[in-house]
Amino acid sequence: xxxxxxxxxxxxxxxxxxxxxxxxxxxxxxxxxxxxxxxxxxxxxxxxxxxxxxxxxxxxxxxxxxxxxxxxxxxxxxxxxxxxxxxxxxxxxxxxxxxxxxxxxxxxxxxxxxxxxxxxxxxxxxxxxxxxxxxxxxxxxxxxxxxxxxxxxxxxxxxxxxxxxxxxxxxxxxxxxxxxxxxxxxxxxxxxxxxxxxxxxxxxxxxxxxxxxxxxxxxxxxxxxxxxxxxxxxxxxxxxxxxxxxxxxxxxxxxxxxxxxxxxxxxxxxxxxxxxxxxxxxxxxxxxxxxxxxxxxxxxxxxxxxxxxxxxxxxxxxxxxxxxxxxxxxxxxxxxxxxxxxxxxxxxxxxxxxxxxxxxxxxxxxxxxxxxxxxxxxxxxxxxxx
Amino acid sequence: xxxxxxxxxxxxxxxxxxxxxxxxxxxxxxxxxxxxxxxxxxxxxxxxxxxxxxxxxxxxxxxxxxxxxxxxxxxxxxxxxxxxxxxxxxxxxxxxxxxxxxxxxxxxxxxxxxxxxxxxxxxxxxxxxxxxxxxxxxxxxxxxxxxxxxxxxxxxxxxxxxxxxxxxxxxxxxxxxxxxxxxxxxxxxxxxxxxxxxxxxxxxxxxxxxxxxxxxxxxxxxxxxxxxxxxxxxxxxxxxxxxxxxxxxxxxxxxxxxxxxxxxxxxxxxxxxxxxxxxxxxxxxxxxxxxxxxxxxxxxxxxxxxxxxxxxxxx
Amino acid sequence: xxxxxxxxxxxxxxxxxxxxxxxxxxxxxxxxxxxxxxxxxxxxxxxxxxxxxxxxxxxxxxxxxxxxxxxxxxxxxxxxxxxxxxxxxxxxxxxxxxxxxxxxxxxxxxxxxxxxxxxxxxxxxxxxxxxxxxxxxxxxxxxxxxxxxxxxxxxxxxxxxxxxxxxxxxxxxxxxxxxxxxxxxxxxxxxxxxxxxxxxxxxxxxxxxxxxxxxxxxxxxxxxxxxxxxxxxxxxxxxxxxxxxxxxxxxxxxxxxxxxxxxxxxxxxxxxxxxxxxxxxxxxxxxxxxxx
Numbered sequence: 001x002x003x004x005x006x007x008x009x010x011x012x013x014x015x016x017x018x019x020x021x022x023x024x025x026x027x028x029x030x031x032x033x034x035x036x037x038x039x040x041x042x043x044x045x046x047x048x049x050x051x052x053x054x055x056x057x058x059x060x061x062x063x064x065x066x067x068x069x070x071x072x073x074x075x076x077x078x079x080x081x082x083x084x085x086x087x088x089x090x091x092x093x094x095x096x097x098x099x100x101x102x103x104x105x106x107x108x109x110x111x112x113x114x115x116x117x118x119x120x121x122x123x124x125x126x127x128x129x130x131x132x133x134x135x136x137x138x139x140x141x142x143x144x145x146x147x148x149x150x151x152x153x154x155x156x157x158x159x160x161x162x163x164x165x166x167x168x169x170x171x172x173x174x175x176x177x178x179x180x181x182x183x184x185x186x187x188x189x190x191x192x193x194x195x196x197x198x199x200x201x202x203x204x205x206x207x208x209x210x211x212x213x214x215x216x217x218x219x220x221x222x223x224x225x226x227x228x229x230x231x232x233x234x235x236x237x238x239x240x241x242x243x244x245x246x247x248x249x250x251x252x253x254x255x256x257x258x259x260x261x262x263x264x265x266x267x268x269x270x271x272x273x274x275x276x277x278x279x280x281x282x283x284x285x286x287x288x289x290x291x292x293x294x295x296x297x298x299x300x301x302x303x304x305x306x307x308x309x310x311x312x313x314x315x316x317x318x319x320x321x322x323x324x325x326x327x328x329x330x331x332x333x334x335x336x337x338x339x340x341x342x343x344x345x346x347x348x349x350x351x352x353x354x355x356x357x358x359x360x361x362x363x364x365x366x367x368x369x370x371x372x373x374x375x376x377x378x379x380x381x382x383x384x385x386x
Numbered sequence: 387x388x389x390x391x392x393x394x395x396x397x398x399x400x401x402x403x404x405x406x407x408x409x410x411x412x413x414x415x416x417x418x419x420x421x422x423x424x425x426x427x428x429x430x431x432x433x434x435x436x437x438x439x440x441x442x443x444x445x446x447x448x449x450x451x452x453x454x455x456x457x458x459x460x461x462x463x464x465x466x467x468x469x470x471x472x473x474x475x476x477x478x479x480x481x482x483x484x485x486x487x488x489x490x491x492x493x494x495x496x497x498x499x500x501x502x503x504x505x506x507x508x509x510x511x512x513x514x515x516x517x518x519x520x521x522x523x524x525x526x527x528x529x530x531x532x533x534x535x536x537x538x539x540x541x542x543x544x545x546x547x548x549x550x551x552x553x554x555x556x557x558x559x560x561x562x563x564x565x566x567x568x569x570x571x572x573x574x575x576x577x578x579x580x581x582x583x584x585x586x587x588x589x590x591x592x593x594x595x596x597x598x599x600x601x602x603x604x605x606x607x608x609x610x611x612x613x614x615x616x617x618x619x620x621x622x623x624x625x626x627x628x629x630x631x632x633x634x635x636x637x638x639x640x641x642x643x644x645x646x647x648x649x650x651x652x653x654x655x656x657x658x659x660x661x662x663x664x665x666x667x668x669x670x671x672x673x674x675x676x677x678x679x680x681x682x683x684x685x686x687x688x689x690x691x692x693x694x695x696x697x698x699x700x701x
Numbered sequence: 702x703x704x705x706x707x708x709x710x711x712x713x714x715x716x717x718x719x720x721x722x723x724x725x726x727x728x729x730x731x732x733x734x735x736x737x738x739x740x741x742x743x744x745x746x747x748x749x750x751x752x753x754x755x756x757x758x759x760x761x762x763x764x765x766x767x768x769x770x771x772x773x774x775x776x777x778x779x780x781x782x783x784x785x786x787x788x789x790x791x792x793x794x795x796x797x798x799x800x801x802x803x804x805x806x807x808x809x810x811x812x813x814x815x816x817x818x819x820x821x822x823x824x825x826x827x828x829x830x831x832x833x834x835x836x837x838x839x840x841x842x843x844x845x846x847x848x849x850x851x852x853x854x855x856x857x858x859x860x861x862x863x864x865x866x867x868x869x870x871x872x873x874x875x876x877x878x879x880x881x882x883x884x885x886x887x888x889x890x891x892x893x894x895x896x897x898x899x900x901x902x903x904x905x906x907x908x909x910x911x912x913x914x915x916x917x918x919x920x921x922x923x924x925x926x927x928x929x930x931x932x933x934x935x936x937x938x939x940x941x942x943x944x945x946x947x948x949x950x951x952x953x954x955x956x957x958x959x960x961x962x963x964x965x966x967x968x969x970x971x972x973x974x975x976x977x978x979x980x981x982x983x984x985x986x987x988x989x990x991x992x993x
Contacts (some may be wrong), residue, residue, distance in 0.1 A: 042819035043918070049822075051463050058533035081821075082510065084597045089395075110595065113514040117592030121518070122391075139515060140504075158875045180963045181492060181597070183511040209599075210492070210511075212923050214915040218958035218965075225706055238823040238916050245914070249833045249842025250709075269825035315863035420798050467978050473797060474738055475981045477934055482973035485926075489967040601926075605805050612802060642817050648810030655803040658790045 006103045031074040032067075032330045034059070034320065035046040035100035037090045038107040038129075042082035044236060046264055047107050050307035051129060052077045055104065057300050058317050068324055080106050086119060087111035095122035101330040102127065102323075104316050107309055109133030109154075110183045112147065119146035122333050125336035127320060129312035130260060130282070132157055133187050137358040144358070148339050150315050150351055151282055152363040154184070156385035157259055158191020160280055160365040164383060165230055165257060166199045168367070173204050177219055177229035177243060179235050180338055181211035188234035188259050190205050209239075231256040237264040244273040263368070265305040275372025278380065281346040283311045284366045315346030319353070362386065394522050396631050398549050401525035402586040404626040407610045408619070409579025414608060415616035416540060417572040418552030420477045422604045423484025427577045429491060429599035431457045431584025433507075436594055438515055441498060441505035446519040446589065450528070453585035454578045460487075461577025467569045478609055484604050491596040512595030520590035528586065532579060539575065548572055549617065609651050615661025620668040625661065705838045706877060710955050716845040718951025719852035720914070723907035724928035725935070725943040726859065727779075727900035733876035733938035734896050735791070737800035742783055743925035744811030745901055749775035749908025750917045751815065754824055764829055779901025782807055791893075808922060815919040823918040830913075836838035848910045855906055856944055859899060863940065868895055876938065927954075927966075930973045936986020946984055 036055055038048035059075045067073055074100040076098050080087040087106055094100050095118060103119075103126040114130040119126050128136060137147045152160075153320040165171050174196060178185040205226035207219035220243070224230060224369055229245075231239055233256050240262045247254070262277060263279040283290070285308065293314065294306045320335070322342040327334035340355040354361050363385045370378040392639040406428060413419050431453040438449035468479040497506035507513065539545050550558035559565050588594050606629070614625025629647070654661065668674050724746055725769050731739040753775035756767035791983065830843035831890070863869040868891075874882040875892045883889045911921065935946020958965040976983060 041816055043821075043823065045820060045822040084593060084595050085500060090591065094396045095393060096389050096395065099389070110512065113512070114591070114593035116514060117516070117518050135514065142581070181510040186508075186511060208487075209958075210963060210966050212920075213965070214911075214924055215717050215958075216714075217716070218710060218955040219962050220960050221709050221713060222707065238825075241825055242915050245828075246842075249840065249845060251835060251838075251840035252832060256730075266822075270828065272828055342857075350761065360654070387956065420801070431773055467974075471977060474736070474801070474937075475977055477798070477801060479974055479977045482930070482970045482977070486967060486970040486974065489970065493963050493967065554772065602809075605809070610805070642813075644813035645810060645817050648806045648808070648813060650808030652786050652803050652810065655795075655799050655806065656786070659795060659799055 028034045031045050031072045032069065032324065033074045033076060033098060033100040034097060035094035035103040036075060036105050037080050037094065037103060037111075038105040039082040040077075040079035041236060044082045044107060044235070044261075046266055047130070047307055047309040048079070048082075048105075049090060050304075051105060051107055051309040051313040053301050053304065054297065054306075054310040054313040055317055057297060057343050058314065062321065063195055069322055069328070069330070071330075076100060080111055082108060082111075084110050084114040087114050087295065088220055091115040091118040091126075093288050095119070095124045100124065101332050102335050104320065107131070108184065109136055109187070112136045112149075113139075113183075114253075116144050120144075122332075123336075124332045124359055125339060127316045127339065129237075129309055129316050132260065133183055139327070143356070146336055148336075148353055148358045148368060150259075150312055150346070150348075150353075150360055152317060152365060152385040153359060155186040155191045155194075155213045156363065157280060157365060158188055158193075159193045159195045159365070160383045160385060161232060161234075161257060161259065162195030162199060162201070163233070164278070164280070164367050164381070166196060166201050167228065167383060168383075170202045171229035173228045173230075174201060175205040175207070175223045175231045176203060176224055177207045177209070177216065177223065177231055177233050177235075179239065180208035182235070184259075184261060185234045189232075190230055214242060215242050216246050217250060220250050220252060224250060224252050228254065230254060231340075233257065233262070234259040236261040237266050241267065241270045241274065244277065245270060260308060260365075263308050263377075265307060267370060268372070271370075271372035274370050275373075276333065277370050278367055279370065279377075280306055281366045281368055283308070284368060284377075284382075286368070286379055293347065311347040315344070315348055315351055318344045319351055398520055398522055398525045398586075398590050400627055400630045401522075401529045402520070402583040402625060403607070403610070403630045404529055405532055405583035405586070406580050406607050407583065407614075407622045407626045408532060409576035409583070410607050411611050411614075411616070411619070411622040412539070412548070412579075413534065413572045413576040415609050415618065415622070416552060417548040417569055418616075419572070419609060420570065421480040421484075421576070422477055422601060422608065423480035423487070424576070424580055424607050425599040425601065425603040426487035427457045427461060427580035428584035428587065428603070429461055429487055429596065431581030432588040432594055432599075433491060433584075434581070435585030435586050436513055437498075437505065437507075437521070439517060439589070440513070441500045441503065443503070446524075450582050450585040454582040456582025457584065458574050460579040461573050461620070462570065464577075465573035469566060469569045469573065481604075482603065484599075485601055488596045488599050493501055510596060512597075513592060516588055516592045516594060518589060518592050520586045525586060525590075530584070532582075533619065533623075540619070544568065544571055552617070572585050572672035599609065609647075612659075612661055613650070613662035615666070618661070618663040618667055619660050620666070621663030624663060628662075709839055710837065710959055710961040711952060712841055712845075712979060714952030714955035716841075716848055717946065717955060718931075718948035720910060721947035721951050722856060722909060722944045723852050723903050723910070724925055725932035725947045726856065726940055727904050727907075727930040728796045728929050729935070729938055729940055729943035730896050732899045732932070733940070734872065734879070734893060735787070735800065736938075737797040737799075738804070739900075739928065740801065740929075741786070741807035741811065742779075742804075742900065742904060743777050743922035744808045745779050745904040746908040746911070746925050747780070747917075747919060748778055748811060748816065749905035749920040750912040751819065751908075753909035753912055754917050755828060757827055757829075768837070768856065768906065768909055769911040771857030772902040773905070774910060776898045776901035779897045779904065783893060783897040792838070812919045812922060819919075821919055823916045825842040825916055826912045844910075844913050848914065851906060851910060854904055859903065860940065862899070872896060927969055928950070929971055933973060934976050934983055936983030938993045939944075939983070939985045942983055942985030949984075 040048050053340045057326050059073045063072050078090040079194050109131040112128045125146045130151050132154045178189045186194050205223045240258050258279045263281050267274050297306050322334050322344050323338035326338040326342050343352040364382050366382050371378045434456045435453035438444040439454050492510050495509050499504040510554045513537040547563045551568050552564050610625040615621030727742045749771045753767050753771040756762050756770045831841040833840050869889045871892050930948040931947040934941045935942030957968045
């Protein structure tokens with residue numbers, strides 16, 4: 001009796017697997033498949049959700065207008081949970097199973113670097129939105145054939161941060177607090193120090209924490225002793241908020257400067273703590289030129305606020321459309337080739353990808369100050385990235 | 387239908403996970419010691435193997451072997467200091483060691499120059515562009531080798547000693563078994579398996595980052611062993627395939643898959659703590675015997691109510 | 702670096718330790734009765750933090766009400782987990798490792814259930830107390846002060862319950878020897894119920910305080926692991942041990958972080974291993990043999 005019940009369980013589980021295999025099969029007719037991956041859950045979810053929602057909105061719009069090359073676009077979105085290993089799984093699924101012609105995302109450098117081997121194997125191009133680490137497109141002097149991006153790089157961002165602090169704010173004493181676990185934070189920190197020190201600035205304290213840490217009082221107390229004029233925090237928004245909250249209770253009223261990972265609507269939940277700090281961005285979040293786009297997004301998604309990633313996803317999508325039209329087919333290799341040949345004007349200005357390093361040329365960064373009282377940003381300046 | 391490439395990927399993942407689970411099964415399922423730090427050994431294996439292939443230019447097979455051996459040495463060292471601990475405390479110690487290993491790699495910044503070749507280990511940033519050596523045939527061959535080895539080990543004197551330790555350490559000691567040696571052997575073997583699997587993992591993903599070896603991973607491996615059934619190789623295989631491949635196929639279900647995962651563990655602990663196979667092997671099942679019987683000329687079946695190994699697990 | 706600096710770091714350490722203490726007594730309470738490490742406790746704390754968040758933002762109740770709601774919510778959850786998950790195992794007299802695994806399962810379930818139903822985005826508590834008290838160059842946030850006071854008061858109340866009341870006596874008896882306690886007419890089910898309830902209520906308080914000071918997210922469990930280390934450090938199963946261990950761990954962690962901030966977690970886990978090797982029973986725990 002017992003054995004037969006066991007057998008039943010086994011058979012049932014096998015049936016389940018087979019059922020799944022069959023059930024998931026079948027694709028919808030003749031469409032052009034575009035893949036997206038990014039964090040829909042986890043720490044950077046706010047970014048990923050905005051990216052995917054923007055893409056969904058734009059794909060719908062494009063499809064309503066007749067699609068591309070006479071075909072409808074099918075957007076396939078997967079969650080990477082902000083995890084590199086998960087990103088590899090997702091990339092494999094998109095390339096091998098869904099057979100997409102191109103991928104947009106993921107929204108973190110670590111994940112972009114991780115999926116390179118998969119992209120090379122399946123020869124599918126990836127166009128990244130906000131992966132700023134230099135290793136995303138070029139590593140050890142070798143160009144990665146299928147990695148592209150529409151944003152500036154960490155050395156450029158470090159340069160923007162360094163020259164903003166030294167030239168614009170005229171500060172020469174800076175402290176750094178960064179996440180040692182995060183490749184993005186580490187890259188940005190190194191590049192900031194390089195530029196800032198070369199200009200004659202002094203790093204009075206360089207403190208690290210480990211991703212997942214929530215208590216920063218030890219490091220902040222040390223920074224307070226070192227008496228800097230500004231704290232550079234190349235990290236993500238939730239840590240940015242916590243560091244601000246704890247700094248204020250420790251009596252540190254200095255402004256902080258965050259990278260492009262800090263700019264988020266979530267900041268305004270802690271408006272009085274982050275008031276007066278600066279963030280670097282790819283595009284001004286209060287530029288009137290983006291009003292229509294922001295409104296369209298808010299109407300579509302229940303009044304949701306547009307994040308930086310939405311602008312970048314918007315630009316990436318435009319570039320993809322142009323590349324598909326240029327290539328005249330949905331062949332991944334042809335699209336990869338076309339990425340370097342087209343030029344579009346997106347939310348963040350003109351985008352032209354260089355064939356030698358797959359990075360956009362002539363980008364500039366924008367620095368904005370957080371206005372906690374009115375829960376908005378105050379545009380400060382544009383700084384050329386090159 | 388799913389494309390072959392995609393299924394292949396899942397199969398490779400199942401293969402190296404199975405290796406880890408088999409190793410853990412020797413420690414947990416057969417010897418009765420729970421480890422929540424196995425991801426640490428996998429981490430060591432992964433990094434050592436990458437150092438071997440990318441740094442020293444060793445062939446893949448040799449790199450896996452070195453990775454396994456280094457992990458084994460670590461396992462032996464860990465065993466030396468923690469095997470004296472009892473029950474819960476051993477468990478907690480392995481948890482601490484697993485996390486500590488990950489954190490060490492997180493803080494490790496190396497810039498090695500090996501024969502003119504640069505090998506950079508940049509802590510949390512991870513290593514990219516690792517050659518993709520782990521193909522399905524390779525993975526299958528390795529798994530079959532280790533499956534056979536496990537079966538042989540478990541049917542040897544040492545394997546039976548381990549079982550005795552799990553059932554009753556004191557009694558085992560009194561019947562002349564050197565319990566410390568048995569536990570040590572289990573520890574070393576399971577570290578070896580994890581090390582080799584780590585090497586396979588690194589050369590499958592092409593990317594390595596300490597973050598990939600969080601404590602959750604160790605828990606997942608332990609859960610697979612329990613799910614399949616402690617003290618059963620068939621159970622380990624079944625547990626791995628079900629828990630490793632299913633979530634991947636069920637990606638569409640999204641967030642809920644891990645919810646079910648947690649729920650499944652609780653239900654199994656309550657309803658069927660011996661796991662799916664209940665300490666039996668596939669060769670113990672009546673069905674299997676019946677099928678074999680069909681092909682063979684009627685040979686007398688052994689009386690079927692003889693308990694299989696692990697049947698008498700105290701519950 | 703002057704004295705003020707070290708004093709400030711000490712204050713920082715006490716704040717952190719106070720929070721660990723609220724969390725670690727939950728681990729220790731359960732261990733003292735049932736001899737297993739209740740890893741689901743981290744999930745209970747996390748749910749408490751979410752209860753507080755929604756009470757403050759969606760229901761817009763005053764702070765004190767939200768605070769009590771946290772305690773009630775987490776306390777109930779802890780009791781429900783005990784009934785549904787541990788009670789069947791207890792009836793079967795399953796080995797303690799099964800409890801640990803079930804607890805792990807429960808913690809995976811809670812964490813992902815929150816991710817699936819709410820979402821994984823970190824949330825920020827509305828600012829309640831933004832002022833800070835200044836004594837010289839020493840600075841102590843009101844929220845930190847509140848945290849220390851709440852920790853101290855609730856731990857004091859807990860100690861009084863354990864030491865002075867009848868049910869406290871029963872708990873102590875059961876933790877000494879459950880079988881003997883039952884033979885003396887103690888309703889061990891009731892004792893376990895009370896233990897989980899008290900641990901849960903404290904977990905809720907800890908969750909709320911944690912959320913106020915830091916941020917609410919489903920993976921708070923990684924932080925609660927450190928409070929578990931504190932419980933082991935102080936001696937699993939010993940309440941004074943958990944409190945002393947937590948405070949010491951908090952202070953040491955802050956000082957390690959102030960020397961080399963990337964080593965703090967490594968230090969915590971290295972401490973765990975060293976304690977287990979040298980004195981597994983921790984600072985104030987009973988000898989291990991009793992409970993193995």
